[in-house]
Amino acid sequence: MSSKNIIVGVPKEIYGGEMRVALVPKMISSLKRLGQDIVIEKGAGNRAFFSDEEYEQAGAGVAPNAAQLYAEADIIVKINPPQENMDEEKHEVEMMKQGCTYIGFLNPTKKPDVIRRMIEKTITGFDMEYMPRIARAQSMDILSSMSSIAGYRAVIIAAQYLGKFFPLMMTAAGTIPPVRVMILGAGVAGLQAIATARRLGASVEAFDVRPAVREQIESLGAKCIGLDAIETVETIGGYTKRVSDEFLESEREIIDSRIVHHDVVITTAKAFGENAPVLITDGMVRRMKKGAVIVDIAADQGGNCELTVAGKNIEKYGITICGVINLPATFPVDGSILYSKNMTNFITNLYKTKDGTFDFEDEITRSTCITYQGKIVNKAIKKTIQKEE
Numbered sequence: 021m022s023s024k025n026i027i028v029g030v031p032k033e034i035y036g037g038e039m040r041v042a043l044v045p046k047m048i049s050s051l052k053r054l055g056q057d058i059v060i061e062k063g064a065g066n067r068a069f070f071s072d073e074e075y076e077q078a079g080a081g082v083a084p085n086a087a088q089l090y091a092e093a094d095i096i097v098k099i100n101p102p103q104e105n106m107d108e109e110k111h112e113v114e115m116m117k118q119g120c121t122y123i124g125f126l127n128p129t130k131k132p133d134v135i136r137r138m139i140e141k142t143i144t145g146f147d148m149e150y151m152p153r154i155a156r157a158q159s160m161d162i163l164s165s166m167s168s169i170a171g172y173r174a175v176i177i178a179a180q181y182l183g184k185f186f187p188l189m190m191t192a193a194g195t196i197p198p199v200r201v202m203i204l205g206a207g208v209a210g211l212q213a214i215a216t217a218r219r220l221g222a223s224v225e226a227f228d229v230r231p232a233v234r235e236q237i238e239s240l241g242a243k244c245i246g247l248d249a250i251e252t253v254e255t256i257g258g259y260t261k262r263v264s265d266e267f268l269e270s271e272r273e274i275i276d277s278r279i280v281h282h283d284v285v286i287t288t289a290k291a292f293g294e295n296a297p298v299l300i301t302d303g304m305v306r307r308m309k310k311g312a313v314i315v316d317i318a319a320d321q322g323g324n325c326e327l328t329v330a331g332k333n334i335e336k337y338g339i340t341i342c343g344v345i346n347l348p349a350t351f352p353v354d355g356s357i358l359y360s361k362n363m364t365n366f367i368t369n370l371y372k373t374k375d376g377t378f379d380f381e382d383e384i385t386r387s388t389c390i391t392y393q394g395k396i397v398n399k400a401i402k403k404t405i406q407k408e409e
């Protein structure tokens with residue numbers, strides 16, 4: 021391995037339930053073309069069915085443990101925010117080289133301690149959650165790739181808990197009608213949920229506050245509900261802005277009038293920088309058909325259903341409510357492939373300058389950079405973290 025090359029290190033993900041790996045063997049050659057050498061931690065890809073041998077055949081080195089990987093790497097490519105590594109009895113940031121670069125998720129407002137540790141070690145941190153929703157960034161948009169997985173998985177989970185067939189079934193014992201599915205929020209996850217439910221043969225209705233999504237909903241074969249009653253909703257960088265309380269009240273009335281007809285409700289509604297709005301109240305759940313299933317994808321952001329418990333499946337009034345979190349973690353093969361393709365595109369853009377410096381004129385680099393040269397460079401995050409001190 022040439023000593024002048026930058027070394028990209030891929031540690032094993034240690035967050036509970038995580039099965040993905042941040043870089044799959046197929047992406048190694050693209051990074052090598054950028055003049056980077058890749059080292060993975062032994063067994064990093066095992067849970068996603070990518071063996072150490074495949075990485076070696078693709079030209080990567082294999083470090084025997086996390087401590088050695090962190091000691092070698094100039095760039096750490098990861099999925100989940102750095103945390104305490106119990107095997108090494110060290111925090112992942114502690115194991116990183118002084119002044120190295122971290123690329124992955126950081127969840128900075130919820131994990132300010134990690135940001136403080138990174139500042140102390142002058143680690144440059146890029147958070148994929150802050151990817152701008154612009155056309156040029158689409159190929160690097162990990163959030164969207166992972167939301168697609170979540171939308172798909174949510175429907176599969178609903179099918180697992182529902183005691184009914186999804187499609188129309190004509191049997192010798194009679195005809196069973198297709199299940200009725202309602203999707204709340206037709207962004208990335210919602211549209212994928214619509215497409216998946218339709219593929220399984222369900223009759224689907226969807227609701228969103230952005231009139232622009234009507235065409236997308238209908239092109240997937242679903243019925244758009246409630247939009248006629250809706251005034252224009254503002255968006256910021258492709259994301260919906262928070263709607264008023266009065267607006268939410270009338271929205272809940274529309275949902276209330278429809279929810280009683282549905283067997284499955286998948287909720288994905290979320291406005292930019294806000295907690296998920298409550299769209300399904302206790303009263304609505306009480307009025308739903310017995311045996312119905314709600315899968316609340318927005319559970320990690322507070323939930324769209326008043327009764328959702330994040331990370332738990334509960335039953336109330338005969339309705340199963342799944343407060344699903346980190347669904348992409350349970351989808352290791354395609355989850356890793358999509359993650360690493362987006363990540364490789366991001367790294368290629370990040371290291372496009374000939375001298376290896378970061379181009380902060382580039383909106384993608386600027387928006388995703390959280391820490392640089394011992395400082396928090398994202399103003400909103402700096403303000404939130406300082407407020408807590």
Ligand code: NAD
Pocket residue numbers: 163164166167170204205206207208209210227228229230259260263268271288289290291296297299316317318319320321344345346347348
């Ligand atoms: P997105 O921004 O693409 O879609 C959100 C949609 O909600 C937008 O179309 C927006 O217009 C709509 N919306 C906003 N306010 C609404 C309201 N009051 N009523 C109806 N619709 C409203 O986001 P996404 O990438 O599809 O993610 C959706 C949610 O899923 C987020 O909360 C995200 O954190 C969560 N998510 C969870 C998992 C998981 O594993 N559970 C994985 C990925 C994403």
